[in-house]
Amino acid sequence: MDVLPERHRVARNSPLAERLDKLRERVAEASIRAKRDPAEITLVAVTKTAAPEEIRELLSLGVHDLGENRPQQLIQRATQLQELATRRSQYAESAPPPEKVRWHMIGHLQRNKAKPLLPLVNLVHSLDSLRLAEELDAQAAKIERRIPVLMQINASEESQKSGVAVGAAIHLAEQIDSMPHLQFTGLMTMAELTDDESKIRNAFSRTRELFEEMKWHKIGGANLRHLSMGMSGDFELAIAEGATMLRIGSLLFGGRADADDAEEEDA
Numbered sequence: 001m002d003v004l005p006e007r008h009r010v011a012r013n014s015p016l017a018e019r020l021d022k023l024r025e026r027v028a029e030a031s032i033r034a035k036r037d038p039a040e041i042t043l044v045a046v047t048k049t050a051a052p053e054e055i056r057e058l059l060s061l062g063v064h065d066l067g068e069n070r071p072q073q074l075i076q077r078a079t080q081l082q083e084l085a086t087r088r089s090q091y092a093e094s095a096p097p098p099e100k101v102r103w104h105m106i107g108h109l110q111r112n113k114a115k116p117l118l119p120l121v122n123l124v125h126s127l128d129s130l131r132l133a134e135e136l137d138a139q140a141a142k143i144e145r146r147i148p149v150l151m152q153i154n155a156s157e158e159s160q161k162s163g164v165a166v167g168a169a170i171h172l173a174e175q176i177d178s179m180p181h182l183q184f185t186g187l188m189t190m191a192e193l194t195d196d197e198s199k200i201r202n203a204f205s206r207t208r209e210l211f212e213e214m215k216w217h218k219i220g221g222a223n224l225r226h227l228s229m230g231m232s233g234d235f236e237l238a239i240a241e242g243a244t245m246l247r248i249g250s251l252l253f254g255g256r257a258d259a260d261d262a263e264e265e266d267a
């Protein structure tokens with residue numbers, strides 16, 4: 001995670017800034033316990049319950065990775081921020097350059113949403129089928145981009161959950177890796193919502209083992225470097241199991257948004 005510049009730390013004491021500070025402390029502590037460098041862990045702030053002004057504040061606090069689980073919402077928020085940046089640069093020549101935002105698509109993605117989404121997105125975490133991969137590859141070709149993607153793994157093997165079954169993951173990874181306009185960058189998983197820590201840890205460690213197996217097979221080459229796992233309730237366990245990206249929503253913005261409700265909405 002980016003180290004917080006000193007100047008942010010002294011002057012800011014809004015509730016959001018305090019929650020972010022606290023979170024960064026916990027990430028640092030969990031990293032130290034796991035004998036890892038906190039600098040290798042990226043915080044993705046999941047903004048689905050955030051107010052627009054909270055998003056702007058977060059950017060000013062140095063968090064530039066933002067995630068949404070619904071395509072429509074990501075498109076809307078990304079467009080709003082772009083418009084704001086354009087207005088600012090038009091009316092205030094001396095304004096500081098707009099903060100660079102990296103948008104992460106973390107929720108279930110339907111193929112018909114790929115086209116409007118892709119120009120705005122920096123990393124898709126939720127690639128979960130060959131058909132979706134083919135659609136993303138085709139749409140990325142049209143805009144002449146190579147889109148970084150993570151494959152979502154259903155490591156807890158809950159039947160209602162999206163994600164690729166552990167046993168099918170290697171084969172699909174090889175197929176994705178051969179697509180010219182996708183860059184296979186790693187794996188994502190969501191653990192079960194449970195108080196049973198061993199179940200959560202198990203889902204994370206299975207995903208890490210799969211990741212290591214892919215490395216061993218040289219799938220993705222040097223690009224294979226991300227494990228997106230860990231949310232507000234379980235990120236410390238995820239860090240212990242090797243997560244490089246945390247997706248944190250409610251700890252920053254409050255509210256307990258349903259993590260996997262995108263499917264009904266988009267259907």
Ligand SMILES: *Cc1c(COP(=O)(O)O)cnc(C)c1O
Pocket residue numbers: 046048069106107190231232233247248249250251256257258259260
């Ligand atoms: C909402 C969501 C998160 C964040 O969950 P919190 O528990 O609020 O931190 C992470 N990942 C996905 C896929 C989500 O939909």
